[in-house]
Amino acid sequence: MRIERQSKRFQPNKPSTIAQAAVALMSGRMKEAISAELLRIEAEHSARQAEAEEIRSELLSRGDIQRFWDEKLNDEKNRGLDVERLYHMEAKNLEEEEINQDKLYTEYLKEKSAMDCQKQLLLSLKKEVDEISEKVASERVIYIDERLVVQNLLKDLEFKLEELLDTKSTLEAEKEALQILR
Known part of the structure; x- marks a missing residue:
């Protein structure tokens, strides 16, 4: 049996079973049906191309395409x-x-240059104020020193005034005493 099957395999054109015979018959019919369908599709395609060409020619002749593109x-x-x-x-x-x-x-x-000028003016004013502040500080030291000297002189003068007043009152007392004695 094996030999029969193998020998049938080597002869593909000869059907060995009923199923293979049915497939062979059907494939022939399918081939015919497919060919017929292909011919029908090609004919339809040709008809559509001819129709499209006819429409294109008609549109060109009427100027619709030119108008569209214009x-x-x-x-x-x-x-x-x-x-x-x-x-x-x-x-x-x-x-x-x-x-x-x-x-x-x-x-x-302009604003920047004006601000720069104001800044320079402020810097010069600050410098001037600093100089005046230093001058005032040094004059204050001198004032304090002179005030101390004046206070000391005042004390000395007050002391001398008291001495003079004492001397005056002594002299007046002596003058009165001399007047009384005379």
């Missing part, structure tokens, strides 16, 4: 003009902004 071209030209107008408008806005920025920068520089 409209598209006009739309694109208009869009290009709009873009160019927007570009010029934005360029003008940019120039104006640049002018404004230049003005702001000029004002900033």
Whole structure:
């Protein structure tokens, strides 16, 4: 039995079983059906191509395609003009902004130079105030020293005044005594 099966395998064109015979018959019919379907699809495709070509020719002859592309071209030209107008408008806005920025920068520089001048003035005033403060401090020391000298002189003068007053009162007492004696 094995030999029969092996020998049948080597003869693929000859069916060995009923199932293989049925498959062989069906494959032949399927081939015919597929061929017929392919022919039908090719015929449909050719008909559609011919119809499309006919429509294209008709559209070309009526000028619909040309009109369509002319409209598209006009739309694109208009869009290009709009873009160019927007570009010029934005360029003008940019120039104006640049002018404004230049003005702001000029004002900033003026303010900065004014602030620098004020800073220099404040520094010179501070220096002057510091010098005056040093002068006042040294004059205060001199004043305190002179005040001490004046206080000492005042004490000496008061002491001498007391001595003079004592001497005067002694002299007046002696003068009175002399007047009484006379």
